[in-house]
Amino acid sequence: MDSRTDYGRLAGDIRRWIRDRVAEASVSGLVVGISGGLDSAVAAALGAGAVGNRNVMGLLMPCGSSREDTEDGARVCEHLDILSRIIELSPVLEEFLEAGGMKDSTELNRANIKARLRMAMLYAHSGGRLVLGTSNYSEISVGYWTKWGDGASDLLPIGRLYKEEVRELAKALGLPRWVIERVPSAGLWPGQSDEKEMGVTYRQIYDYFTGGELPEMTASRIEDMVRATQHKRRPIPYFDAREWMEENG
Secondary structure, eight states, X not given: OOTTOOHHHHHHHHHHHHHHHHHHTTOOEEEEEOOSSHHHHHHHXXXXXXXXXXXXXXXXXXXSOOHHHHHHHHHHHHHHTOEEEEOOOHHHHHHHHHHTTXXXXXXXXXXXXXXXXXXXXXXXXXXXXXXXXOOOHHHHHHTOSOTTTTTOOSBOTTTTSOHHHHHHHHHHTTOOHHHHTSOOOOOSSTTOOHHHHHTSOHHHHHHHHTTOOOOHHHHHHHHHHHHHTHHHHSOOOOOOHHHHHHHHO
């Protein structure tokens, strides 16, 4: 990270940016999924500073999650003094899998369904609010997110910050140490951690994109992730029938 970065000033400018986007949309607040982890805590803190803590709704949506995740999420909401609600999605997931004949789904497919159920719930609560996304640039760059799940939102306040930079921003925002030092995890299954699942660390992702030195195997792993997930970062492709008709009419 650039040691010259003034993260306090950055936080202020992001808050103003959020406030402007909310005003442009003619809404009064924000809704954000709270996991108990760093990214959602930082996004919620920025949102609260932008529009007022009582104009931010934090949804805690356990879906086969550990009790610790839910408890940490509740602690984040309490620390920020934002509105909060716990919505248990575990039975919804099981009903969904049963209805779709997918009870034997792979762990990865179940994880993607969880992310999409959570996003559907966020948008169900978005009346008069914008959905505040929590993805960071490290995850976006390597495709570590679910299409139409945690990748869907109205605003991405930390979407151009690497994970390590989000951590520095959290310090400037005065978030508790236990949030800043928490092992990054989407809580998709017991013992799941982001870095273990990706096979690389957030620091290695940062070094890869900023010209740092990495073992060849690690760099190759990141390159493969970027290449395999290009479709996630591109606009939805469509066949240009208008152009076709002009050329073949």
